[in-house]
Amino acid sequence: MELYLQLTQFYQDYAAHVDRADWDAWIEMFTDDCTYSVQARENHERGLPMAALSLDGKGMLKDRIYGITETIFHDPYMQKHIVSAPRIISHSAELIEAQANYAVFRTKYDGIAQVFNVGRYIDRIRPTDEGLRFESRLCIFDNDMILNSLIYPI
Template sequence: MELQYHVEQLLTRYVQCIDDDRLEAWPDLFVDDCSYRIIPRENADRGMSIGIMDCDSRGMLHDRVVSLRNANVYPEHFYRHLVSSVHIAGIDNGEISVQSNYAVLQTRNDGTTKLYSAGRYMDRIVAVGDALRFKEKLVILDTYRIDTLLARPL
């Protein structure tokens, strides 16, 4: 039960960084040699790792945030993540395998809210000192279609 709690707290901190626009803190939830990928379900089901976003280190996650803040231009919008069914699938060599479902609502500056993305997280989590960190975060979209710019992490 204690491990479940700590895993759920890590997932909560993850989505709050994104939802509260504290993106600079987002990479700190990962180990240095991490992997972060967003992949359509169609590719994941075929064993193809080709994704929409692919970062293979915490440094790349930091670069992604810098790009979001300085280079990308997009209309103001807000995310709200809903995470459910957090399941610890196993522990192997100190890595915790976790699967959960997610849905992201997007509210635009005109006040409209819509379902932006839904799918599942496939995570490998490790302990770093007293804290848990993501070693791998695989975001599997239920579809390959995103009808607006995918600028922020999911």
């Protein structure tokens, strides 16, 4: 039960960091050699490697955040994540495999909220001395397409 509560808090912390644009805290949720991908369900199910976003290692996560905050021009918006309770697939002292469903809502400054992205997380999580860390986060989205473009992490 303790592991489940810790994992649930970890998932909710992730959503809070992204929703608040707390990018330093978001990056620290990953191992140095992590992978982070956002992929269409169809490609995932067919074993096709094409992803809307694919980052390898903390360096690429930091580069993406630099791009978001310093170089990419886009119509600003806020997002809110709704994340289901995690489902533990397997666990050991060294690795937790878990999944959860998510929905991301986007609100532009005109005040209109819309469903932006819906899908599931497939995660490999390492317990470390500093707490849980994503070794791998695969965001599989059900949408046929991403509205406009993918700027912020899912």
